[in-house]
Amino acid sequence: MQQRTQPDQDPTIPPTVGIAWCAWHEAYSNTARPVRDSSGARLFACYSCREAYDLPLIADDQQ
Ligand SMILES: [Zn+2]
DSSP states (O other): OOOOOOTTOOTTSOOOSSOEEETTTTEEETTOEEEEOTTSOEEEEOHHHHHHHTOOBOOSSOO
8 A cells, every 4th residue: 555645735725616717817737726807707727827827816705
């Protein structure tokens, strides 16, 4: 039996259940998380696009 550890995992970012559509670079990404765009709409953005556009994560299902 082998154990896998993920020492690089950031505890502030919830784990994904799969891949999601990144609305910024318009492709699927397994690092996409829900964010709000400038109009307040809820969209997914991947890690690279969040870094590039300084997009805030939506932590929970809040209004
Ligand atoms: Zn992206």
